[in-house]
Amino acid sequence: MITVYGVIGFPVGHSVSPAMHNAAFEALGMDCTYQAFEVKGERLQEAITGAKCLGFGGLNVTIPHKEAVIKFVKPDPVAAEIGAANTIDFKKMMAFNTDAPAAVDALRDNGVEIAKKNVLVLGAGGAARAVVYGLLKGRASVTIANRTPAKAADLASYMRARGDVFGTSFEGLPDKVRMADIIVNTTPVGMKWEDKPLVTRDMLDKTQAVFDLVYRPVETPLLKEAKAAGAKTVDGVSMLARQGARSFEIWTGVKPPLDVMERSARDAL
Numbered sequence: 001m002i003t004v005y006g007v008i009g010f011p012v013g014h015s016v017s018p019a020m021h022n023a024a025f026e027a028l029g030m031d032c033t034y035q036a037f038e039v040k041g042e043r044l045q046e047a048i049t050g051a052k053c054l055g056f057g058g059l060n061v062t063i064p065h066k067e068a069v070i071k072f073v074k075p076d077p078v079a080a081e082i083g084a085a086n087t088i089d090f091k092k093m094m095a096f097n098t099d100a101p102a103a104v105d106a107l108r109d110n111g112v113e114i115a116k117k118n119v120l121v122l123g124a125g126g127a128a129r130a131v132v133y134g135l136l137k138g139r140a141s142v143t144i145a146n147r148t149p150a151k152a153a154d155l156a157s158y159m160r161a162r163g164d165v166f167g168t169s170f171e172g173l174p175d176k177v178r179m180a181d182i183i184v185n186t187t188p189v190g191m192k193w194e195d196k197p198l199v200t201r202d203m204l205d206k207t208q209a210v211f212d213l214v215y216r217p218v219e220t221p222l223l224k225e226a227k228a229a230g231a232k233t234v235d236g237v238s239m240l241a242r243q244g245a246r247s248f249e250i251w252t253g254v255k256p257p258l259d260v261m262e263r264s265a266r267d268a269l
């Protein structure tokens, strides 16, 4: 019998996860399918229970449910520390966070080492929580700069037990950028065609690396600026494919073909 997997979120119609996972199932000859399901917040618990009762293999959880999900499914220690999860495994009935390790994987697989590096993280929302956690685990020093500085300060104080982290505002951003080895954008700035990047080429040089979590468009205005300055770039699809591959392995115990998943995500975008 076919095993069903899926992603729940709202909205979720734009998700490229079905393309990524179905390509991996096909490549491995597995009798499985992956679909997107639109679920509003008030139906989250019912949707999880329903999927479990229907025998789903597992679920990904996306915006806006990544934090709420751990109220209904026991988080593993990493998801509990981050305070958010993006993967539910029904066999273990446990929620996992694959965003944090995927952010680090994306940097390392693109030749960017993080240990002992100064990393400037732009944004202090849900994605930043996972990214900052992953960076601190990888022994980076992290500065979180956010439009609402109080949120950067809150996230930094929450994460302080895990490593060297500091929260600040966007004030004096050019100097903050110049002092960083790696700049990570975790804000949605760049998703709209009229968006002006928070960091521009005059703030960057070729010794730096710039990682943009935004994956639609694949080449964001920020990555264009970074390329123009000669900096190394890492795009959001790199992370997207790696979080998906880690979810796949949690559910099936099988390492999926990452190249197939990443290519299908790029094609779908």
Ligand code: NAP
Pocket: 063, 099, 123, 124, 125, 126, 127, 128, 146, 147, 148, 151, 186, 187, 188, 189, 191, 213, 214, 215, 236, 237, 239, 240, 241, 243
């Ligand atoms: P979120 O929780 O809503 O947080 C958004 C953050 O961006 C907040 O810190 C917010 O600042 C800041 N922000 C929003 N609009 C801004 C603007 N116009 N100027 C400056 N700062 C702004 O969102 P999220 O869940 O963290 O997601 C953020 C992005 O990451 C999305 O584009 C998402 O698609 C992407 N993402 C990608 C992956 C991947 O695998 N590549 C994984 C997860 C997320 P305030 O605190 O001031 O509101």
